[in-house]
Amino acid sequence: MKLHQALGLFGLFNVCIVSAAQPSTDLKNTTTDSMFQLSSDDDFHFELLRVMSLAPYEGADIGEVLVAAKKIDPGNFESFSNAFFDLATRVDETARNIDKEKHPVSARNALFRASSYYRSADFFLHGNWSDPRINSLWDKQLNAFDTAMALLPVPGKRVNLQAEDGNFTIPVIFFGTGLTGPRPTLLMCNGYDGSQEEMYHLIGKAALERGINVITYEGPGQPAVRRGQNIGFIPEWERVVSPVVDFAIEHPEVDSEAIGLMGYSFGGYLAPRAAAFDKRIAAVFAVDGVYDFGKSLLYQFPQELKEVFYSGDADTFNSIIEAAVAEPSTDTIMRWGVQQGMWSFNVKTPFEWMTKALAYNLTDVADKIQQPIFIGDAQLEKFFPGQAKMLADAIGSNALYRLFTADEGAGEHCSIGASVLQSQVLLDWFEDVLSKARE
Template sequence: MRISRIFLIFGTASLCVASAVPRSSKPHSSFKRSDNATNPMFQLSTDADFNFEILRVLSMAPYEGADIGEVLVAAKEIEPGDFESFYNGFNNLALRAEKIARAIDPRRHPVSARNALFKLSNYYRSADFFLHGNWSDPRINALWEKQLSAFNDAMALMTVPGERITIHAKDGGFDIPAIFFGTGLPGRRPTLIACNGYDGSQEEMYHVIGQAALQRGMNFIAYEGPGQPTVRREQNLGFIPEWEKVVSPVIDYALERPEVDGDAIALMGFSFGGYLVPRAAAFDHRAAAIMAVDGIYDFGQSILKHLPEELQQIFSSGDAEKFNAILSKVIADPTTVTSFRWGVQQGSWALKAKTPFEFMTKAQAYNLTGLTDKITTPVFVGDAQLDGFFLGQGKELADHIGGMTTYHQFEAIDGAGEHCAIGATVYQNQVLLDWFEDIIHQPKNCIRP
């Protein structure tokens, strides 16, 4: 296939195919989705990916992760498709927010300081989001250190401060960074253990669902494994398919804590975590409930099937040189849609793949074929009506797991149709955490088969 034709396929002349390259939090580049439903939500950018990422930051406002007006000011500075402008918009916001946050005396005004510092941390993480195409970019670590500093300072001001811990994974030889958030309530409490996905951090999960869990009297543990931001930076490790090597040590740790009710543990996987956590649940059956939000059955095929047929054939033939030559040129072209450029860049960084062919090859290992019948725990599978990223994957996962599954499609008319119901965080948490509470309040002989 001629390279000029590939540019036409992946460039502005054909948005839908390019936008289907997966990422943990990405919609189609077109506002018209493949299920023929039009998105009823107001769009914040003509670039669908930028629209999604801006909405992603806004969605954390109910849980101390953002202020709406501040984010909209940053959004106005962002030029569609311009990765540097996205960095500039949120970095400028973070610099302004830092002046405000650091001027607050935390001894006199601890709540105000905590609010400001949590927002600040999130803004620095957002500034980093589109920078991973160049692994040597010093901003990748510099911004990360700033977000860690702000988040740690904010956690120290919580009524029950969050506690950073390191768990060693003996089967794999890596360390698992985690954060334990306790309720401060007496006795053993239900506990939600959650991981993010393809591009998100454990700190983000506090704003996604952690604070909502604490409000309901549940402990919350966020963690990261290989490929995720902390482990990728500090241990130079890419993702591994065998996520049970990550989850089992975290459960071991949770069961040692006196605040944790070992019969009332839920595991949640967010976005790409919708593959990771069900995979772990096939091997470790100690949790009372599993949440895959949104569910993913076959990550590798969901990427591959959206490439043009001729490019699929090149990949399947094993012609790495030709595949890399085509995709490298496409990714380098600034007119190629954001989702495709970013999807391959982030995937290569997170899976620690040096070429597009290596990335695509590694991605094929992330599927649950032959494993779903080993899951013996009740599973909530979330799905999104307009998910142009993993459309159909949630239903496929639910169908393969079968009778242990509660399948829930989040609808666009409720503002919840984007991948992981981004923009409807309060509503999604209501559905998820009510379901978990119902599970743990059932008689034990009704919970597990």
């Protein structure tokens, strides 16, 4: 394709970014958002809400996040990182000055919050792989989290599991209830950009309060494995989950007949995929469900750019996407989405990223998912619009589809901001599924 044609497509792409980032009305309920906006930048609003949503389960304090939010310039990735780094540093210093022997709960609470804020400081930095903060901030968040975790009534325990083919290791945290006898157990993974530490605050603590053991883990492409082993995502997520199931059933406090598997965000593809191949899993959660990840990404591009991709013209596709990402006026969701995709998939070009993404679909395995599966959806879903319903329809009667709404305060992707409501719905369903299986 000639240069002037490529530049013309870039102009079209940039004009279409706002509309492409928003699902069309045939894939999204047109109800307006009922929630107060924390930033004029829609993606910054979401990420601020995301860290605030950890507050009910010891992962944040709302006032602290709002103070940081006031210092952030819409669309400015550095200002977002700096605001949360300053907050994390202050809270971490406060935590370290608490006598944890005398005041273990206070120390734990502050350390968990500091860990969350360090993760937020890292979030928008992945466009520059050589940025040393990608590792230094992560080391700080791990240190704060692990110090806090040691102060739990039943301390969490980290282990590294070997994948069956030996190509990577799987970092795991076991959170036990401390109750006697074998207990139901939830295995949890995050998605495209989130950590296992975040999962503890999103729903792990809520599960423990209900007497359910929690095992969080990360696989290729996710924070610890991407950083420590330099491995990007793999579509065959059963290679990650089956060793975690093996690990779980070795523990006498785990009821091997009551193991649930939860995938969050992009994990809404990963968990169902693994469940199709491991029948030891009694129940599955896809929050929110993803049926065809690659096509959901391509959907957000203008038709002309899709045609460039399918033609195999990698140079033109890359030049258009790279120019859009470098343009400050491009929507945050598009700039960050491409940068994070290339980083987490461990590829150097947008064309490679999109090509790999197309392998992440459940079209050939959905009918193999025989376990009961909870498929969450969000009324204002902006990352994977329409995907949860497609997954539920493909699975059929085993699936329970639940749309969380804007009026519930749960309409954002993965019902961010409504963690108490979400935990209630998901964990009640899990307990009911296990009760029915025992009848």
